[in-house]
Amino acid sequence: MAMASFTQLSSSSSSPLFHPQITKTPFLLPAAKIGRHGFSFSLSLSRRSSSVSALAASSPAVGVNAPVTSEKSVRTLPFRVGHGFDLHRLEPGYPLIIGGIDIPHDRGCEAHSDGDVLLHCVVDAILGALGLPDIGQIFPDNDPKWKGAASSVFIKEAVRLMDEAGYEIGNLDATLILQRPKISPHKENIRANLSQLLGADPSVVNLKAKTHEKVDSLGENRSIAAHTVVLLMKK
Ligand SMILES: [Zn+2]
Structure with missing residues (x-):
């Protein structure tokens, strides 16, 4: 989305x-x-x-x-959980950026920013865990400042907000849904980059990928989606 x-x-x-x-x-x-x-x-x-x-x-x-x-x-929770979801259309002529990694493909995400579906949903999971407004409210897509922006900017801001609120990543589990291309050759690169952006140990950042069984836009190489669940722990 x-x-x-x-x-x-x-x-x-x-x-x-x-x-x-x-x-x-x-x-x-x-x-x-x-x-x-x-x-x-x-x-x-x-x-x-x-x-x-x-x-x-x-x-x-x-x-x-x-x-x-x-x-x-006033009770500060020792743990906070958040969920993020995002989906983008895939269109020819755009790069496919997943987790900050440029993935070779015949199409990519048409979006206001770089269309990084994974980073967007990770941001929303963190913001959700903090009880904050979602990514679209904090980084409005009608603000020219974010046009073509690298989504790592959004992650860094979410991490900063998490840090200010006194929390750190407990663990994070993300699932990519796309028909093509195969993610397995890029999975470790994506996971390592995501861990680095989050300032988290790679052992607490998990990434899975699955197809959509060739049905609907996800299964017809017309869109890509991602889900993320994150657990934050009070520092
Ligand atoms: Zn998005």
Whole structure:
């Protein structure tokens, strides 16, 4: 899924981030603090800090407007789990970048950034674990700044946010879904690069790949998708 769709999805009222029921939960986000408008993330997102702070302050996001009576109600979770999914169309004339590695193929991803489906879904898994807005909100696809951007920029920002929140990668498991080309010759390169970008030991970064049995766009070499589950541990 391209970032535009993420933006559309996350701006809908059905997004868990903005679901009113979430405000009833007693736990707070790591590094959350109480401000004049309720809770806001104490994350410095450089030029994007204002947009994330605004999201936290102006919408009924996690913890916003939740009554806090004492420090006892503030509970930092020792572990946080996140899931990421992404899908891109495959079109002739574009490079196929997976996990920051250029994979020889007859087509690649048409996207605002470099279309790296694996890095995008890893970013979303980390952001999801932190309870933050998704990749489309933090890196809007209508911002010319991200046009053709290497997705390693997004990973580094997600890792920085994770670090600021006081978490580190426990382990990560990703699955690529594509019909062609075969990923096995490139798997270790991709895994090593992803581990390096995450600042994580390769032993905690796992990568799998499977075909889509020649059905639907994924199985007809017209799209590529990825799923990621990540476990973050409090440092
Ligand atoms: Zn994407």
